[in-house]
Amino acid sequence: MGKEKGGLGLRKLIPLNKALLGKWVWRFANAKEEMWKRVLVAKYGQEEFGWRTKKANGVFGVGVWKEVMKEADWCWDKMNFKVGKGTKIRFWKDPWCGEVELARRFPQLFNMAAQRSATVGELWDHNSDLGSWNLRFLRGFNDWELNMVVELLQILRSQRITMEEDLALWKGGKNGKFEVKEAYELLISHSTLLFPKKGIWVENVPSKLAFFAWEATWGRVLTLDRLQKRGWQLPNRCYLCGMDEENVNHLLIHCTVARVLWGIVLGLVGAQWVFPESVKEVIVSWKDEVVMIAVAFLIILFSVQKFGTSKSGTCCRSCLFIWFCSLAGIGIYNLVKYDSRVLMAFNPVHIYYFFKRNSTKAWYALGGCLYVQQVTSQLRNFTFQECTVLDMSCG
Template identity: 45%
Template sequence: MPRVVSLRLEKIQRDFLWGGGALERKPHLVNWDTVCMDKRKGGLGVRRLSILNRALLCKWNWRFAIERENFWRHVISRKFGEEEGGWSSREVRESYGVGFWKEIRKEGALMQNKVAFLVGNGRRVKFWKDIWWGNFPLCNSFPSLYAFASSKEAWVEEFWDTSGVEGAWSPRFSRPFNDWEVEEVERLLLTIRGARLSPLMEDRMMWKVTSNGSFSVKSLYNDLSSRRAGLFPHGLIWNPSVPSKVSFFAWEASWGKVLTMDQLKKRGWAVANRCFMCCEEEESIDHILIHCSKARALWDLLFALFGVCWVLPYSARETLIEWRGFMLGKKHRKVWKAAPLCLFWAVWMERNRIAFDNEDFSVHRLKNSFVCNLWVWTKSIVNEGPLTLPSFLDWLGAR
């Protein structure tokens, strides 16, 4: 896929995510690299098309290595030739080689450090240069011995001596050993002594990234897009009991990227930054959801319903990370995990009524919204027959 095409498609994805089906131009609140991270790391799991395209192209290099009898492989092999061992085609260098296989062959470099070999007869695996015993090529593990190896391109089979009863390893070198090199040779033989050749079995390529040794586009994509990230409460945010729009809001709040007054000011808006609910402090998402005196009343209600005493952390993200519920039973813990997202949503909806509908703050409406939503979202978890709102509240307190 040409780079300009992938960039255009990703722009359409971004505009759809933040602007909706009409592709309206609206603020892109979270960096696209963050959006494309795995959900466990704090992203939305959206695939980067450029990386996905490379992983898909690389799959054809894997298929070339293992599908030796397929017709398409014979065609490619006859046209471009094979590297020694037959695991890959030769690099396409000719001016006429500007088609699809030239681009596929380029992406074969992605496999270089991610494959190992399961040795059978040893005829297609390099003794020094391929990873066939241990996690690194022997030329890297024993560089001083590799420097005077008799053949740096030798196959594994060439160093296997079948004259004994069980066979033994007999690597060859270009000169006699010096005294200080004997110990290194002994270490080499000790390292590979557990390896044995099976004359009737073909050598096999193994994909190191997966546990079963088979290539997958997903595993390569994840490896290429790996990015360090701090703790993120993905399990709590993407709760199946909670509506997806609420989970998405909690995800935005965890990154501090909700369009509160402080964010509008950062984007150049000339607005007075004041919390719509308490009218006492500057508005930020952490203030609205955690520190606002009006929201605190809702937190007090939540803790009273579960009979829990807890000190709230500084931010919404830290609150979700620390929201464990170890002291509760299994069913109560499931409701407990949905409770902070329900509270976040109730507070945000109340804030928006004040900001956009010119309504006055109502603590009764805030608490009623929270309790009713929590009941509707989680009553299926309780699974104790028809559950009215009063009986649901009684059940919460009877943990």
């Protein structure tokens, strides 16, 4: 499936196989006296006018052509006829002058026709100089039926019988030839979905990151809910927040910890965003600048990951130490220069008032602080090899 439809740019084998088998249906209809066609006709016989073989029955030696004939119905729905001699095309029941059979286009006239199964050649009169149509009906026409007769005659006016052979043409193909690519696109066209290709397959983004975004969009990340579907007996509880069941949408969007992290990332540039229900809806609704913010943030994370989280943790601790020292210096300077009464905020009573005003949200904030502290303190315990094994098992 193409990337614009949510695939990886690889063709689906089942529709591709159906398209390849369908080409043999078209080839048999247009083949003349080739040896392979004569063998098939001798083995299976042929239906009226020789456009296709009879149904392949039996147990031995019929498997391949039986599979080909399974694709005959949808193939013939996408083919019409080019009239030559008109001896192999039915006037009323085959699509030869337009996309639709005349019997379906003029059902009232078809019910009145005296020769409903006649071929095009049988209704063509060769006795006149240029030839003409010789249509016969069971009764005369009423006044309200004359308009249909006039319309039918206008369609037939441009049609003539020639001395060439009748042909089966593939609709939409160049010169009526069957194209496997067009047939494949036809078979998968019903599954076309809105997919955020531009928000995932971004140029210069590491393939590992893009592939993870593709997996998350389709909900194929091995979270606990998917592991349970595979038969794993595991309690389903989000590891980060410990409150809701774990799935890809919760883990990346709705989890309390994830919301805090996204708030930090978007807050760095002053952006505000209301996240939809699913990862796919998020990426579809993202604007270019928000995509670049998220991609840049994730690129940084994936870039430093190759050095192992122990080294990444050492770097983070150094950066945090410098950051907190800077904050402390700025704070002391402002206290001295402006007003030292702000130190009254260290009074524990304010903590009580904070929890009283915010209730549940206050506990979330406290839990987020403790979680970040715990993660930071544990970064040094993991090596590069351990991170590689963990990444392979989760991806």
